Amino acid sequence: MKPTRFIESVNCAIEGILYTVRTQKHMRRHFAAALVVMTAALLVRVSPMEFMLIALAVSFVLFAELLNTAIEVVVDMISPEFHPMAKVAKDVAAGAVLVAAFGTAILGYLVLAKYLFPFHRGVLAMVGTSSEMGTIVSVIMVLITVIILKSLTGKGTPLKGGVPSGHAAVAFSIATSISFNTQDPLTSLLCFVLAVMVSHSRLLLQIHSTREVVMGALTGTLVTVAVTSVFRALG
Template identity: 75%
Template structure:
């Protein structure tokens, strides 16, 4: 029934938000990301205008996800059986969420990068720059470590499956080496995105689990940083 008062209208709206958060994992991810970004903005002491822009961008993503969920519910109600047009409607609604999320990511980068990048530069300087020999040694040691760990755990093969993910380990090792070599926060971010894409592809192919990918990433990063510190200590 249609709400008869403002309070009932607000309650209905809250119920819609709770339903979306309860049934849609992407909505929970958006809420978690919003929490992280807003807390970071407060800790970094962004300006009032910057905080307003972040809040507006986050609200836009949440709005898009709510609208997407509403469209999905209506489509499922009208067309419970598979229908190409119903699928198209859902895909377009999901595309709206993707566009909103992409725009918000750009906004977050533009606002927060000038606060985070100087801190990252200092952290990278503490580890030191990489070397060509160190990069090669790191990759070789990562591959050896992956083979040994897979042999110990008795899972997968050197090139497929098992703990840890070899693709993830090598991807994050190379990303770490490039980051240390360039000492550039933007390049570090782009390398991280590429490493995540490589790891995500293994997940989509159902070759690895999230746990195996995380172990691979930690293996690649830790060995590469350790080798870099060792080379710098004896340089």
């Protein structure tokens, strides 16, 4: 029955939000990301106007995910069997969430960048700038480490399968070296985005599991940081 009192309407709305959080993993991730972004905004002390923009953008993403879930439920109710038009409806709704999330990411970057960039440069400066030789040695050491780890686990080959993912390890090693060389936050961010895309492709091709890709990313990053630190100490 349609709620007749305001408090009943509010309870229904809250139940809808709880249902979405309980059943949709993407909604849980959106809430987690919102918590991180809002906390970061408070810690760096953004202006009231900037905080308002971030809050509005976050709310828009959550709204889009709620609407997407509502459309999915209605489509499943009307068309429980597979239908091409039902797929289109769900894909378009999911596309709306993606557009909202992309716009929010851009806004969050533009607002928080000026606060986080000095901290980013300071952290990179603590390790040092990677030399040309250091970069080459880092990649070689990452490859050797990957081969050793794969030989110990007895799974996969140097170029396919096994623990850890060699593609992810090399991609994150290169991204880390570029970050040290440039010490530019935007360049660093874009390089790590490319590294994530390379790693994700291994999942899409079903060559590696998420655990193997994450281990590869950690291997590439940690080995490169260690080699760069050693070169700085020796230099």
